[in-house]
Amino acid sequence: MKLIFGPMATLSHQGMRRTLSKFGGVDEYYTEMIHTSSLVAGGQYEPYYILNETENEKIVWQLTGNKLDDFAEAAKIVCQKGGIGIDINMGCSAPDIVRSGAGIAWMKKPLSETAKILESVRGVLNENKINNCKRLSVKFRLGAEDWTEKKFYNFIDMLVSEGVSQFVLHPRTQKEKLCRPIRLHYCEELAKYILEKYGTYAKDANAFQIILNGNIKDVESAMAAQKKCPSCHGIMIARGAVQKPWVFSQIKNKMNSEYYFEQTDIISKKEIDLLNVAKVFIEDLKECQPKDFWKSRAHRFFVYYCNNFMFASQVRCNILNCVNLEDMILQLENYFEKMPEERFLK
Ligand SMILES: Cc1cc2nc3c(=O)[nH]c(=O)nc-3n(C[C@H](O)[C@H](O)[C@H](O)COP(=O)(O)O)c2cc1C
Known part of the structure; x- marks a missing residue:
C-alpha cells in the first residue's frame, strides 16, 4: 500500500513537506488546494503554493475552482513544474468553497458539466511532453446528504470515462464533520467496483488506484484500514501526519520489513x-x-x-x-x- 500525505489548506505546504521528508515513508505529497483563478491571475502568494523543491517527483498538485478556462490555464502552470500529476478537489465541503461552485459542488452539478473540467485538465496533461506530470486524480466524498449509491457510481463512471486513474475517497457526506466515525467499507466497495468493471480492460494492472482516507493516525489504524480494505492501493493521511510527522515511516516499517530509511539528524x-x-x-x-x-x-x-x-x-x-x-x-x-x-x- 502506498502512503500519501493529504491536501490541507494552510498545512500541506512546502515547509510541512520538508519536515515530513526528513522522516521518510511518504510516497506522494498532495499540495494544499490551489485556487485556479488566483493562480492564473498571478496572485501575490501564489508562487508559494507551487513551490516544489522537496521531493518534487512525488508531488500531486491539487486544484480547486469553478471556471473551466482557469482550470486549463492553472493546469498548464503546475504541470510545467513536474510532479506526478494533478488532482481536482471535488470533496471540500467548506461552505464558502461550495457556495462558489467548487469542492463538493462538482459532485452535485450535472455530470456533463463536471466532465468538461476533467476533460480540459486531461487534455493539458496529455499534451505535456516536458516531464512526467501526467496523472489525473480526483478527491471526493460520498456526496451530499441525499446521496445514493446510484448517483455515486454514476459519478465514478464519469470520472473513469474522463481519464481519472487515481480515486481518493473520504467516505463522509458533505455535512459530516471530521469528528464523525468513518465508513471505510465504502472505500473497499469502490475499489471492487472499479477493478471489476474496468480493471480487466486496462493494459496496465496498476492503471486504477483507489485510495482510502479518514482517521488514519498511527500504525494500528493503518493496519486496521488495510485489513478492512484489501482491494485499495493506498492510504492518505492528513491531520495524523501533522501530529506525528514520523507516522509514514512507522507504517512503512510495519508493512514492509525491508523498508529502510537513512537516518538523518532528526531521527539519528x-x-x-x-x-x-x-x-x-x-x-x-x-x-x-x-x-x-x-x-x-x-x-x-x-x-x-x-x-x-x-x-x-x-x-x-x-x-x-x-x-x-x-x-x-x-x-x-x-x-x-x-x-x-x-x-x-x-
Ligand atoms: C485544516 C484542513 C484543511 C483541509 N484542506 C483540504 C484541501 O485543501 N483539499 C482537500 O481535498 N481536503 C482538505 N481537507 C480534508 C483532508 O484532506 C482529509 O480529507 C480529512 O482531514 C480527513 O483525513 P484525516 O482524518 O487523515 O485528517 C482539509 C482538512 C483539514 C483538517
Whole structure:
C-alpha cells in the first residue's frame, strides 16, 4: 500500500513537506488546494503554493475552482513544474468553497458539466511532453446528504470515462464533520467496483488506484484500514501526519520489513525529540512560506501537534496566544521543563 500525505489548506505546504521528508515513508505529497483563478491571475502568494523543491517527483498538485478556462490555464502552470500529476478537489465541503461552485459542488452539478473540467485538465496533461506530470486524480466524498449509491457510481463512471486513474475517497457526506466515525467499507466497495468493471480492460494492472482516507493516525489504524480494505492501493493521511510527522515511516516499517530509511539528524537516535521536531518545522516554515503566513501556519500546525501531549489543550491554548514563532517554541520549552518525560518518544 502506498502512503500519501493529504491536501490541507494552510498545512500541506512546502515547509510541512520538508519536515515530513526528513522522516521518510511518504510516497506522494498532495499540495494544499490551489485556487485556479488566483493562480492564473498571478496572485501575490501564489508562487508559494507551487513551490516544489522537496521531493518534487512525488508531488500531486491539487486544484480547486469553478471556471473551466482557469482550470486549463492553472493546469498548464503546475504541470510545467513536474510532479506526478494533478488532482481536482471535488470533496471540500467548506461552505464558502461550495457556495462558489467548487469542492463538493462538482459532485452535485450535472455530470456533463463536471466532465468538461476533467476533460480540459486531461487534455493539458496529455499534451505535456516536458516531464512526467501526467496523472489525473480526483478527491471526493460520498456526496451530499441525499446521496445514493446510484448517483455515486454514476459519478465514478464519469470520472473513469474522463481519464481519472487515481480515486481518493473520504467516505463522509458533505455535512459530516471530521469528528464523525468513518465508513471505510465504502472505500473497499469502490475499489471492487472499479477493478471489476474496468480493471480487466486496462493494459496496465496498476492503471486504477483507489485510495482510502479518514482517521488514519498511527500504525494500528493503518493496519486496521488495510485489513478492512484489501482491494485499495493506498492510504492518505492528513491531520495524523501533522501530529506525528514520523507516522509514514512507522507504517512503512510495519508493512514492509525491508523498508529502510537513512537516518538523518532528526531521527539519528532511537527516540524522537518532540521539541526538536517542532523547532525543525518552524525553521522549514520560515524558509518556505512568506512572513505573512508564519503565525497562522504555525498555529495550525500546533493545533494538531499538541495532541501528542498529556495536557494538550493547555499547551495548545498557550501557544495559540503567542504572536511570534520564538514565543511558541518558548511555550513548548516551558511545557517540557514541567513534563520532561513527555519530550522523548521511544
Ligand atoms: C485544516 C484542513 C484543511 C483541509 N484542506 C483540504 C484541501 O485543501 N483539499 C482537500 O481535498 N481536503 C482538505 N481537507 C480534508 C483532508 O484532506 C482529509 O480529507 C480529512 O482531514 C480527513 O483525513 P484525516 O482524518 O487523515 O485528517 C482539509 C482538512 C483539514 C483538517
